[in-house]
Amino acid sequence: MTAQLQRHWTAVCRYDDLVPERGVAALIDGVAVAVFRTHDGVLHALSNMDPFSGVSVLSRGIVGDREGRPTVASPIYKQVFELATGACLDDPSISVRTFPARVLNGVVEVCSV
Amino acid sequence: MMRTVVVAGHGMVGHRLVEALIGRDLHRQWRIVVLAEETRPAYDRVALSSYVDSWDAETLTLPAVLDDRVELRLGDPCVRIDRRKRTVRTASGRRVHYDALVLATGSAPFVPPVPGYDLPGCYVYRTPEDLDAIRVAAQRAMRTTVAGRRSGVVVGGGLLGLEAAHALRQLGLSPHVVEIAPRLMPMQVDEGGGALLRRFIEGLGVRVYCGRATAAIEPDRGRMLVRLSDGTELDTDVVVFSAGVRPRDQLARDAGLPVGERGGVLVDSSCHTSDADIWAIGECAAVEGRCYGLVAPGYAMAEVVADRLLGGHATFPGADTATKLKLLGVDVASFGDAHATAEGALEVIHNDPVAGRYAKLVVSDDARILLGGVLVGDAESYGTLRAMVGAVLPADPGALISPSGGELDAGALPATAQVCSCHAVTVEAIGAAVRDGATTVPGLKACTKAGTGCGSCVPMLKKLLAAQGVEQSKALCEHFTHSRAELFEIVAATRIRTFSELVTKHGTGRGCDICKPAVASILASLSGVLNPGGHILDGEQATLQDTNDHFLANLQRNGTYSVVPRVPGGEITPEKLIVLGEVARDFGLYTKITGGQRIDLFGARVEQLPAIWRRLVDAGFESGHAYGKALRTVKSCVGTDWCRYGVQDSVGLAIALELRYRGLRAPHKLKSGVSGCARECAEARSKDFGVIATETGWNLYVCGNGGFRPRHADLLVSDLDTQTLVRTIDRFLMFYVRTADRLQRTAPWLEELEGGLDHLRDVIVNDSLGICADLDAAIAAHVVGYSDEWRGVLEDPAKLARFTSFVNAPGVPDPTVEFVEERGQPTPAHRRPGQPVLIAGPTLTVVR
Ligand SMILES: Cc1cc2nc3c(=O)[nH]c(=O)nc-3n(C[C@H](O)[C@H](O)[C@H](O)COP(=O)(O)OP(=O)(O)OC[C@H]3O[C@@H](n4cnc5c(N)ncnc54)[C@H](O)[C@@H]3O)c2cc1C
Ligand code: SF4
Ligand code: FES
Numbered sequence: 001m002t003a004q005l006q007r008h009w010t011a012v013c014r015y016d017d018l019v020p021e022r023g024v025a026a027l028i029d030g031v032a033v034a035v036f037r038t039h040d041g042v043l044h045a046l047s048n049m050d051p052f053s054g055v056s057v058l059s060r061g062i063v064g065d066r067e068g069r070p071t072v073a074s075p076i077y078k079q080v081f082e083l084a085t086g087a088c089l090d091d092p093s094i095s096v097r098t099f100p101a102r103v104l105n106g107v108v109e110v111c112s113v
Numbered sequence: 114m115m116r117t118v119v120v121a122g123h124g125m126v127g128h129r130l131v132e133a134l135i136g137r138d139l140h141r142q143w144r145i146v147v148l149a150e151e152t153r154p155a156y157d158r159v160a161l162s163s164y165v166d167s168w169d170a171e172t173l174t175l176p177a178v179l180d181d182r183v184e185l186r187l188g189d190p191c192v193r194i195d196r197r198k199r200t201v202r203t204a205s206g207r208r209v210h211y212d213a214l215v216l217a218t219g220s221a222p223f224v225p226p227v228p229g230y231d232l233p234g235c236y237v238y239r240t241p242e243d244l245d246a247i248r249v250a251a252q253r254a255m256r257t258t259v260a261g262r263r264s265g266v267v268v269g270g271g272l273l274g275l276e277a278a279h280a281l282r283q284l285g286l287s288p289h290v291v292e293i294a295p296r297l298m299p300m301q302v303d304e305g306g307g308a309l310l311r312r313f314i315e316g317l318g319v320r321v322y323c324g325r326a327t328a329a330i331e332p333d334r335g336r337m338l339v340r341l342s343d344g345t346e347l348d349t350d351v352v353v354f355s356a357g358v359r360p361r362d363q364l365a366r367d368a369g370l371p372v373g374e375r376g377g378v379l380v381d382s383s384c385h386t387s388d389a390d391i392w393a394i395g396e397c398a399a400v401e402g403r404c405y406g407l408v409a410p411g412y413a414m415a416e417v418v419a420d421r422l423l424g425g426h427a428t429f430p431g432a433d434t435a436t437k438l439k440l441l442g443v444d445v446a447s448f449g450d451a452h453a454t455a456e457g458a459l460e461v462i463h464n465d466p467v468a469g470r471y472a473k474l475v476v477s478d479d480a481r482i483l484l485g486g487v488l489v490g491d492a493e494s495y496g497t498l499r500a501m502v503g504a505v506l507p508a509d510p511g512a513l514i515s516p517s518g519g520e521l522d523a524g525a526l527p528a529t530a531q532v533c534s535c536h537a538v539t540v541e542a543i544g545a546a547v548r549d550g551a552t553t554v555p556g557l558k559a560c561t562k563a564g565t566g567c568g569s570c571v572p573m574l575k576k577l578l579a580a581q582g583v584e585q586s587k588a589l590c591e592h593f594t595h596s597r598a599e600l601f602e603i604v605a606a607t608r609i610r611t612f613s614e615l616v617t618k619h620g621t622g623r624g625c626d627i628c629k630p631a632v633a634s635i636l637a638s639l640s641g642v643l644n645p646g647g648h649i650l651d652g653e654q655a656t657l658q659d660t661n662d663h664f665l666a667n668l669q670r671n672g673t674y675s676v677v678p679r680v681p682g683g684e685i686t687p688e689k690l691i692v693l694g695e696v697a698r699d700f701g702l703y704t705k706i707t708g709g710q711r712i713d714l715f716g717a718r719v720e721q722l723p724a725i726w727r728r729l730v731d732a733g734f735e736s737g738h739a740y741g742k743a744l745r746t747v748k749s750c751v752g753t754d755w756c757r758y759g760v761q762d763s764v765g766l767a768i769a770l771e772l773r774y775r776g777l778r779a780p781h782k783l784k785s786g787v788s789g790c791a792r793e794c795a796e797a798r799s800k801d802f803g804v805i806a807t808e809t810g811w812n813l814y815v816c817g818n819g820g821f822r823p824r825h826a827d828l829l830v831s832d833l834d835t836q837t838l839v840r841t842i843d844r845f846l847m848f849y850v851r852t853a854d855r856l857q858r859t860a861p862w863l864e865e866l867e868g869g870l871d872h873l874r875d876v877i878v879n880d881s882l883g884i885c886a887d888l889d890a891a892i893a894a895h896v897v898g899y900s901d902e903w904r905g906v907l908e909d910p911a912k913l914a915r916f917t918s919f920v921n922a923p924g925v926p927d928p929t930v931e932f933v934e935e936r937g938q939p940t941p942a943h944r945r946p947g948q949p950v951l952i953a954g955p956t957l958t959v960v961r
Pocket of ligand 2: 793
């Protein structure tokens with residue numbers, strides 16, 4: 001028998017309340033998470049903490065793309081992070097944690113595990 | 114002890130000496146007394162013909178050197194030199210002692226002694242007063258001579274004569290030019306070029322008589338009759354002599370100093386006369402016997418003397434006598450050995466009378482080295498070719514001037530080629546500057562001075578940067594190949610109102626943190642026209658904004674925001690001041706007075722902003738746009754209200770300006786200041802636009818800058834009434850908003866603007882591009898469409914909803930934000946008192 005990994009989903013907000021290409025911050029089990037909805041409707045969730053400044057602000061960055069990959073730019077010193085992977089595209093040694101996200105009954109949920 | 118240098122003459126060259134000496138005399142060795150014959154301070158004589166456009170001599174004024182070491186005595190010429198006592202006497206009888214005397218008396222127009230040369234109606238062309246007199250005569254002709262017969266005769270068909278003819282035509286007279294040589298501009302162009310030039314000039318409505326002398330001028334029933342040597346008779350209202358100049362060397366002659374064979378104060382290559390304490394520079398000097406009638410050699414002499422006065426050993430490097438005609442639409446240039454006087458010199462000519470293009474290169478006998486050339490009809494390659502004089506040509510000379518193969522490669526220039534003749538900067542020096550990190554034209558200007566004189570070498574600087582592999586692409590980012598200015602024009606012309614539509618039709622991808630705020634700014638600048646009553650956080654526009662604009666507050670290093678309400682002109686009532694204090698106290702905000710005369714409240718969390726602003730708006734405050742690339746403040750001094758010296762109401766004007774331009778989005782922030790008199794307590798000259806009161810109105814200065822690279826603002830126009838001042842600022846701002854690059858402040862914008870300050874003045878004062886009506890309309894729409902951005906948020910629940918810490922826990926403040934108390938106020942916790950200030954870790958890179 002394999003152990004069933006217990007996933008715990010936390011509700012964030014209604015999907016329709018997310019403005020495309022703009023983030024919101026949510027508190028997921030005490031951790032600040034930035035949640036984005038891109039123009040094609042896809043959801044992304046990453047740690048809200050900007051590793052370069054140590055400040056919880058990534059949700060307030062500008063969403064765009066770099067060579068086709070969706071990104072958010074930190075509003076503090078402008079480093080760019082890939083939304084899908086959390087990788088910093090300006091400094092390969094740095095990345096931020098990503099979180100699974102889904103829509104259930106019109107509500108966005110993020111999982112902390 | 115300070116020594117005294119007396120400068121006789123405040124022309125372009127005398128002025129340059131003052132600038133150079135003050136700029137370099139760091140140990141304050143010299144005080145300068147300038148004795149000027151003219152009653153106005155030094156002005157740009159080279160641009161004299163533009164006086165006809167505005168009839169405002171102030172537009173010609175050269176930037177004054179404001180320094181306590183300089184004493185300028187206008188209208189009091191030097192009349193005698195006493196070499197034994199080392200004094201000069203002035204016309205008013207004053208005696209001035211000198212340790213060094215510099216003659217910079219320029220030259221006087223040569224008037225050939227033809228009978229009738231002194232009739233009323235005969236003029237010369239050298240000062241604004243000359244032009245005023247010609248204007249009065251032209252106006253008289255308008256009244257007395259029937260239309261179609263009003264005319265003016267210019268004696269002399271050189272560079273100046275053609276400018277004079279053009280001016281006469283602007284005054285409503287039909288111009289005739291009489292030239293004794295067989296062609297126009299005989300000094301600069303050869304026969305072939307002269308023929309084409311004549312066609313162009315005649316095309317401008319000027320009648321040309323070459324190879325003929327002026328024999329006599331006779332009065333003729335209130336007008337004049339000019340007889341030429343071949344019997345031709347010309348009826349005319351005005352005669353203008355522009356038959357060359359003679360150096361003004363009388364002072365030197367009277368003092369027993371040697372003069373050149375053809376006149377001019379004789380000096381050696383250090384600009385010394387035979388008297389060790391006396392120097393001569395500019396058009397009055399004959400350097401090793403030769404006089405120069407152009408400004409660049411004069412500037413070089415001024416630099417030599419400044420250097421020598423400070424103990425240096427500079428010598429006059431010889432001069433570039435290259436010239437380019439400035440008449441609208443006629444391209445003529447000549448450089449180097451244009452007449453092929455060198456032994457064995459060959460001429461390679463390309464002549465296309467149909468296309469209107471004549472080009473000649475003069476090369477060495479082996480056709481490898483460029484010696485000089487003449488270009489008529491198309492002088493595009495002037496900058497590159499001039500720089501190549503004396504160098505081995507990169508290609509067959511014929512190919513270089515044929516229209517197809519004509520593109521010259523700047524990379525082929527030899528290291529010693531002079532790119533900028535005004536400041537003697539070589540290709541090598543530019544290369545060194547690029548290696549040291551100068552990658553833009555303003556950067557090169559700052560470290561080499563190239564391009565800061567006449568500006569004609571700026572296109573060449575761009576080419577050199579490109580040749581050095583420095584990317585000069587104007588593309589905004591990977592999503593748009595356009596520059597910001599191009600995008601602005603696209604939006605204005607197509608009236609596209611959303612980023613999505615713009616990036617779909619004109620770009621690629623989904624945008625980024627570079628192009629989105631840039632487009633947001635363009636949409637906001639144009640909102641008065643495109644979207645009256647709109648808000649920067651409406652719909653998709655909200656997603657384009659930087660975090661500052663998105664939360665209408667300034668993001669600080671710990672993720673909190675600062676709040677700056679508008680305090681127009683820095684004037685505030687005690688009641689409002691108390692409200693600010695109470696709000697700061699109640700929300701626990703760190704409070705500081707800014708340099709722009711307002712109050713900045715720091716440490717507000719996102720979710721606190723609406724409540725803070727509710728209080729402020731209720732007390733009558735509005736957004737101060739400290740968060741935006743927009744007008745920040747108009748700083749003012751107290752002016753006539755209180756100050757004993759004030760001559761105008763500086764506070765009143767500052768408030769009016771701040772209210773007029775509040776909310777105007779621009780490529781970068783805009784700051785302004787208004788001073789109530791010349792004492793300049795508001796530091797207006799360090800602002801993007803600054804106003805200083807005069808006895809009769811206002812002087813407007815533009816493109817100043819504090820910050821990283823400080824720059825004093827330049828005088829754009831002077832003595833304006835308030836209405837004209839405001840209109841001029843309107844146009845200045847809108848022209849900047851339309852044409853600047855992203856994040857380019859006004860100072861670097863002006864430095865990159867081709868044609869510089871003169872061009873700017875032309876565009877917004879003389880409407881040379883015909884866009885002023887558009888600019889005026891855009892500002893008018895902005896003024897009408899303005900509304901307070903914070904009030905807009907407070908009145909819209911959807912916008913208000915964005916100001917939360919966490920969407921799923923709106924009441925919980927961000928737990929990572931902490932404060933400690935420092936000097937009695939809250940400050941971000943992660944910088945504890947006494948600790949070294951660590952701005953960034955060792956690996957931190959700032960991307961933009
Ligand atoms: C219409 C026009 C167009 C021109 N275009 C060009 C051009 O395109 N390119 C170019 O290179 N050059 C051009 N020039 C020439 C250029 O203007 C001169 O080379 C330059 O002004 C010379 O400067 P300067 O200081 O030697 O003489 P000036 O500018 O003539 O100044 C000399 C000053 O000394 C004063 N003075 C004379 N005697 C005394 C005295 N005893 N005591 C006190 N003051 C005295 C005079 O009143 C005058 O103000 C042009 C000139 C004119 C008139
Ligand atoms: S600039 Fe003039 S008017 Fe204004 S405060 Fe200073 S001295 Fe007074
Ligand atoms: S050549 Fe005049 S500024 Fe360079």
